Amino acid sequence: MYENEKIELQKIIDDSKAIVFFGGAGVSTESGIPDFRSADGLYHQKYKYSPEQVVSHSFFMKYPKQFYEFYKERMMCLDAKPNAAHNKLSELESLGKLKAVVTQNIDGLHQAAGSKIVYELHGSIHRNYCMKCGKFYDAKYVKNSKEVPYCTCGGMIKPDVVLYEEGLDGNVINSAIRAIASADTLIIGGTSLVVYPAAGFIDYFRGKHLVVINKSDTAKAVSANLSINAPIGEIMSGIEV
Secondary structure (H helix, E strand, O other): OOHHHHHHHHHHHHOOOOEEEEEOHHHHHOOOOOOOOOOOOHHHOOOOOOHHHHOEHHHHHHOHHHHHHHHHHHHOOOOOOOOHHHHHHHHHHHOOOEEEEEEOOOOOHHHHOOOOOEEEOOEEEEEEEEOOOOOEEOHHHHHHOOOOOEOOOOOEEEEEEOOEOOOOOHHHHHHHHHHHHOOOEEEEEOOOOOOOOHHHHHHHOOOOEEEEEOOOOOOOOOOOOEEEOOOHHHHHOOOOO
């Protein structure tokens, strides 16, 4: 399946010298990590509180126990492994073709696959900080803690993930926009371009080739040179580098 699209994508990649990949939840679902917005995603499951409520700053501060209950069970998938898409992107980077990955995901799978230049727009589950003294804790410490994780100083630990009501990191935004603006090819994969401000960053692209690989149509209209409605791993695995 998708043989013609794969051939076209291969041509574009062969013609490119500065690729940037902009990815979302669909990149991680093939590693077994649930997304938020698909038919069986977290937003469509029954919880006492809606996922939107739970992953907000105000909820975290007011109900940390309930927040961590949901967060540890549904968002910390520490056993997940990189899939074909992660691995191919890492390979393209090692050859000098891929200049950066800009991701909305918080799972760290791009780095686990070997990618070095990764701009995590929404933070990472692998970075956690004491809100009192700033001491760093890894994901395993948080996952294995009973209920709410606390620092040795007694302060509550917060994941370095961007919750609702919180702003994105300015340095990460600037780096991501610079990378997109200087790319000759932008591959958008595994995202329906619903989440802002992240989805708006692709407007800075001025390069030659714009590719969209997503199982469903994107919410944001983009003038892509190539659109493939398919799982990202299936498409990327066929690319020869």
